[in-house]
Amino acid sequence: MHLARLQGPLQRAAACSSRPFGAVLRATTTTTTLENRFAQLRIASPAAANAAVEGRRYASVKSQGAYRLKSKKTIAKKMGAKKTGDQYVIPGNILYKQRGTIWHPGENTIMGRDHTIHAAVAGYVKYYRDPQRHPKRQYIGVVFNREDKLPYPVSAPRRRKLNLVAVPRKTEAPVQETTAPSGIPLSVTRHEKVAEKAEKPKEVVAEQAAAKSEERIPLEDGNSIVSSLIKEKLRSRQISQARREARNLEKEEELEARKGTRVFHLQKDYSYRESNWEIGRLVGDAGVIPGSEKTESRKAKFRLRRRKRTVYFRGLKNRKLAKAGRRDEYRTRVREKRERRLVQRREAAAAVKASMGKIAAAAKAEADKGKGKGKVKA
Numbered sequence: 001m002h003l004a005r006l007q008g009p010l011q012r013a014a015a016c017s018s019r020p021f022g023a024v025l026r027a028t029t030t031t032t033t034l035e036n037r038f039a040q041l042r043i044a045s046p047a048a049a050n051a052a053v054e055g056r057r058y059a060s061v062k063s064q065g066a067y068r069l070k071s072k073k074t075i076a077k078k079m080g081a082k083k084t085g086d087q088y089v090i091p092g093n094i095l096y097k098q099r100g101t102i103w104h105p106g107e108n109t110i111m112g113r114d115h116t117i118h119a120a121v122a123g124y125v126k127y128y129r130d131p132q133r134h135p136k137r138q139y140i141g142v143v144f145n146r147e148d149k150l151p152y153p154v155s156a157p158r159r160r161k162l163n164l165v166a167v168p169r170k171t172e173a174p175v176q177e178t179t180a181p182s183g184i185p186l187s188v189t190r191h192e193k194v195a196e197k198a199e200k201p202k203e204v205v206a207e208q209a210a211a212k213s214e215e216r217i218p219l220e221d222g223n224s225i226v227s228s229l230i231k232e233k234l235r236s237r238q239i240s241q242a243r244r245e246a247r248n249l250e251k252e253e254e255l256e257a258r259k260g261t262r263v264f265h266l267q268k269d270y271s272y273r274e275s276n277w278e279i280g281r282l283v284g285d286a287g288v289i290p291g292s293e294k295t296e297s298r299k300a301k302f303r304l305r306r307r308k309r310t311v312y313f314r315g316l317k318n319r320k321l322a323k324a325g326r327r328d329e330y331r332t333r334v335r336e337k338r339e340r341r342l343v344q345r346r347e348a349a350a351a352v353k354a355s356m357g358k359i360a361a362a363a364k365a366e367a368d369k370g371k372g373k374g375k376v377k378a
Contacts, residue, residue: 085127086146089119095140106130106139107150121161126150180266188272190262236337 069075082094089095096103096117105111106128108121119125123142128150130139141150144161152159179185264272 083119083125085125087125088123089125089142090122091119093119095119095125095142102138103127104134104137104139106141107152108142109140124148184266184270186266188264190264191260 077097077099079097079099081096083089083096094116095109098115098117101111101115103117105117106126108119108123109117110120111117117140119142121142121144123144124146126141126143126149128139128141129137130151132154133139133151139150143150144159148159177186262274264274267273
């Protein structure tokens with residue numbers, strides 16, 4: 001309590017108590033006595049009185065500039081484990097701080113960009129190893145029940161909160177409406193007739209191409225084996241070229257058929273109109289038709305890029321299947337060619353063997369005749 005605040009009340013109390021003996025004298029004596037008493041206490045001002053009663057407080061912590069690190073030491077990074085095994089955590093709690101992947105994120109945990117592992121769900125911490133996943137790595141996971149052990153068996157259902165089990169959801173295909181409420185069809189497809197061309201089978205085209213190649217390059221002089229090999233090589237090259245041309249022709253026909261297919265959609269005013277995407281589809285991919293690779297505006301450029309990406313991902317499976325089919329066809333051709341070569345070699349070896357046998361038999365017959373004549377002369 002401040003003594004300066006008590007000075008006024010004490011003076012009034014002293015004046016009231018000494019009033020019957022004379023107002024003036026008693027007031028002066030009271031004032032002098034109080035002043036003497038305060039002088040004896042050596043209190044010069046209210047601030048000094050407050051400081052004398054309350055005391056002086058000094059700083060208990062050094063300033064920032066006075067803090068110095070010891071030599072060969074750095075500021076502590078506070079790495080290591082922040083939660084122990086079987087300890088309860090909530091989503092976002094830090095489980096382990098590290099530099100590098102000393103511990104890897106396991107079940108129901110995530111790892112930040114500074115390699116800190118956090119809990120993704122509320123549960124209990126588990127430190128474990130998983131030899132099936134990696135032979136040497138150590139993992140940190142979170143389970144919903146304290147008695148659970150990690151890793152979970154591969155064939156076991158995935159554990160979830162509230163004892164739920166993952167069950168495949170039954171999905172039904174959405175019903176696509178084809179007609180409007182008034183009974184009018186929502187879209188109309190029109191196929192333009194394309195002039196059909198008389199097509200020849202691929203085998204016939206290949207045979208004709210091979211015959212033409214043989215007619216163009218007659219190889220009769222020189223070694224017969226070399227000439228046959230050259231003929232076979234040219235024949236296979238011509239056949240592959242004919243097949244490539246036939247494949248390009250099929251692509252052109254598909255493009256023409258696609259251009260001839262027009263799809264019209266029902267509008268609000270009960271009129272049929274083509275969408276912008278359908279109109280752009282008639283042009284074809286960029287680079288196929290001259291001038292289509294250049295776009296007029298920025299929006300058209302993005303629209304073309306988006307459409308190309310969509311077409312690419314839709315046709316990715318078909319391209320893979322076609323590539324696998326061509327690979328199988330090539331392997332079949334190589335196998336058949338190898339079998340034909342083996343058969344030809346066997347036939348040639350048999351013919352050579354037969355001719356050598358005939359020559360040996362003729363020589364033996366001549367030798368026998370010579371022996372018989374010699375005996376007769378003797």
